[in-house]
Structures are given as structure tokens and as C-alpha cells.
Amino acid sequence: MPDTSLPVTPAQPVRFRGGGFTVRTHRWAALLAFAVLIAVWESTNRFGLVSPLFLPPPSAVAKALGAMVADGSLWQHLKASLMRIGVGWAMGTVCGMAVGFAMGIGSVARAVGVPLVSAFFPIPKIALLPLFILWFGIGEPSKFATIGFGVFFPTVIATYSAIDSVPRNLIRMAQSFGLPWASILRKIVLPGALPGILAGFRITASIALILVVAAEMIGAEYGIGAFVLTAGNLMLTDQLLAGVLVLSLLGLAIGTVLSILERRLLKWR
């Protein structure tokens, strides 16, 4: 006869029940979603549900992209755009971080800077293009300026709010231990602000990609943005989507690079 008295049952292993919302990696899920999306998209065209003029099938987009690779124009466009994005983003980021640091540390700089940033940030850069042409001409400088201006303000905001969010008690502790000012800046403020600044980079990198299309409205012969604009003007919708695809792949690549950078720089966490 089995013993049913509860208190003496041997210790049972308890199943771990706390992992409900733990993020697990599902590499295949994202790929499958893409595959299904592309299959549905292709089939709408194959079965004649959507005219290829309104939504070219993925096969047509792939063919347009293939033609760009084959005649080498893709590299020409990519080279021109990457140079503009690189220089424009770097200029905007360096200036933005300098101003953001000044605003994060100095109270006078902040009092001056916050209203100025609020006033200038919402100006659509595309509306300023005719002025940029007058100020910087139609060569590369006006394109760098368009991207640089767009990147500058979000960088300022990201930098100074990142510095703002560095734990006060860490700074106070360092001060009470008599650490010199420069040392506090280098050892506490900078690393503490880095996650916020890097998050800002993610946003500004995307802004740079968006603005390269606007920048290449100004007399650009080559560039992914110029290619997309021309395809749109010529109503070549398959080429248009091929250009957009290249832009989003570029965004993906930049995002990956930033993830690696985050992992390296934020090891201390």
C-alpha cells in the first residue's frame, strides 16, 4: 500500500518556471518571414492580381539589380553615395558631439544651446536645398552639408541627454574622493554616456541614409539617391525598388557595424 502522507515525500525537482519572456534567438523565423513575404509578393504578379506597373514582382526587381551589377553602375552609385554619407555623417557627428558635450557639461552652453537646437532641428533640410545651392554650390559640399545638418541636431540631443543620464551619485562619489575634473570626465562621464551616444548613432546613420536621397537631388550624376530619383521620374518602377532595396541593405549593414561597435565599446557593462 502506497504511503500517502504528504510531509514525508522526498524533495521533488521543481520545474523552472521563470523563463516565460526570455528572448531566444530564432534565426530561421526572420528568414522564413522574408521568404513567405517574397513568395506572396511574387505570386500576386504571377496570378495577375496586381499589375507589374504598380508593384513590380521581386523577380523583376532582382533582374534590375542584376543589370546594375552586370554593367558596374551599382558600384559607381554606391561609391558616390557612401562617400557622401561617410563625410556628411562624420562632419555632423563630430560637430554634434562637440556641441552636445559642451551642453552636457557647461550650464551656460546648455542655456544657449537647448532653445537653438529646438528652433533649428525641425527645419526640413529639403526646404533649404535652394539656399544650400547658393551657399555651397552644386558640387559635393552642398551634399555633405545636407547630410551633415541632418545628422548634427540629433547627435547634439543624444549626446547631451546621454551625459545628463550618467548617474549623479557616481560623479558625486568621484568628487568626494577628490578625483580631478578631467579624470571624472574620462573615467565616469564618457563611458557612462557612451550607450546613449551609440544609440544616437543608430538614429543618425538612418537619417544620413534618408538624406542622401535629398542631397542627391542637387545635380548628382551618380549615387543611389540619384538613381532612385531618376527611376522614379522615368516611371521605371522595378529600378526604383531595386534602388530602395540597396538603400535598405545599406541600412542593415550599417546597423550590423554599429552592433559590433556597441559590443566592443560597452564591454564594461
Added chain:
Amino acid sequence: MTVVRWGRRTVLGVMGAAALALSAAPAFAQSLEKTSIGVLALASSGPIFIAKSKGYFEKEGLDVDLKMFTSAQQVPVAVASGDVDFGVTGLTAGFYNLAAKGAVTMIAAQSRDEPGFELSAYVAANTAFAAGLKKPADLKGKRIAITTVGSTFHYMLGLLGQKYGFTVKDLTMVPLQDVPKMTAAFKGGQVDAIVAPVTVARQMVADGAGTIIGWVGDETPWQLGALFTGPKTIAQRRPTVEKFIRAYQTALAEYHAAFNTKDASGAIVKGPGYDSLLAIIAEATKQKPEVVAAGLPYVDPQGKLLIDDVVNQVKFWQAEGQVDKALDAKSIMDLSFVK
């Protein structure tokens, strides 16, 4: 004191009231057939404004809704998507690509560059003019601002090249997307010349930024714009298209008589109804009558297309690699309406 609190109920109530107001839009009692046309608010669409304002469409039993667009590119797209039944605008490579895919068909002419009529100008910047850019043939090898690759400006330069034995590859075309940016580049000394609509060209001369060195109409007359519709509309609503064209032709003839009459010496004189028609176009384009009067293009009184030029346009874009080589120009014009 009452304070409106924007709670969920208030917001839903306002949204509901708005939806009711919209759905109760006036229902038309008349039995006019509804149709629509996409136009730009430019003098080149003048005959359409006249036909609408003077009731020529209604006389044919049509209630035509004018939908205003801001760029020539959007109009054929709206016809292709079925948002409007007709469209009237300039002919670009983008238009021919839509036509090649069977989305639009030309049925009558809009304005054109004609000798003696000032519509599109070659304007030289001051420095380039001083350096010897005195006539259109000198544009070879110069830096010229255009709106976009595949635009009417692109074709006008190609056409000029055909006349003087050069190609667009002998020029540096600087695409700047729109006229304000072209103007900025021109005034900033970034380009040697531009091809500009008459009103813009006159403004630049008035600002002292450049000199008009010739008119496209005198150098290379060409079919700048056309009236078009979808092949489906022609197949399914042929009587509607016929009525529309009849009203359009009445307005074209009136426009032509008022604005395109020349005296014995070749100077343009005011024809019958000049002032009243000018007032109609000025109101529709929201511009001052004197500004409109300076840029009234030539139209064919019957709306006949310059067929040879349309064929040449298609060939030009095909040679430039911007329009499908398989496109036959004759297949995108339906000449059965305008005889």
C-alpha cells in the same frame, strides 16, 4: 466656466460627427455624367479651364472635376491608377514608359513650342554670355541645369543638338529636380545656361541674372504636351471621350483666336474675348493676369498632335536608353478623336 475635456467619448463623438458630415455631402440632382481630369495650375492648361468655366463640358452632358497636381510627373500616374479619367500635361520619358506599359494613350494636343511664340527660353548666365554664349548653337559643351533626366528640358536640349549636330553627351546636364533649384544654381553662377519657361526666364532677366539668347519655338518647334486617357476609358466609355474632346476643341478654338492671332507683320495681337478668357485662366492658375499674359503658349485650334515630333521624341528616349526599345510611337496615340 465649461472646460471641454478631451476624453475618449468626446474624441469619438467628434469623429462620428465628422464622418456624418462627410457622408452627407451634397448629392447631385442633375444627370450629368461624372468624369475628371488631372491638370497643372499653368497657363498651358488654359483651354481646359475655359471649357470648364464657360460650361462647354456641361453642354456636352459632362460634369468634369478638375484635379490640380503640382508636377507633370503625377498626372499620367493618376490616369494609370484610375484616380482621374483624363490628364493634360507635358510629355516626358516617364510618360512614354507608362504609355509603353499600356497605361495611357494620347488623344489630342496640348500646347507646343511654335515659331514666333514665346514658351520655352534658352537663358545664358551673365559670365557665360560675356564669354561668348550668344546664340542657342553655342550651348554645345556648356553646363546646363535641367529639372530631371527624362524631362521636357532634356528633350529640348536633345532636339537642339539634332539641329546643330551635337548630342546631349556633348553637354553637361545638371539635374536639379525642380525650377526653384534650377533658378538657385543659375543665379549662384553654378551653371552656364538653363532652358526655362517664359515666366521664369523673364524674371531672371528682370533680376539681372541672365540674358535670353533664343526661343525653343523658333529653333525647334515641338509638341510639348498632350491630352491623354487610359486605353480602358477609350474602350469602355468612347462616347464620353468624344464629348470631352468636342468641348475641349470648342475651348481650344476660342483660346487660339484670342491669344494666338498674329497681324500682317507677325506680331501677336489680342483676339476676340481676350480679357475675359485671360481672367478665367488667371483665376484658375491663381496668378495675376499680366503674369499669365506673358506666358500664354500656342495651341493647335483643333488639338492636332505634331505626330512626327511625337515619333521623334520616342526615338530620342529610346536612343538615350530611357524608354523600352520595343515601343512603337504610333501605338500610343489614338488619332480617331481629332480629325
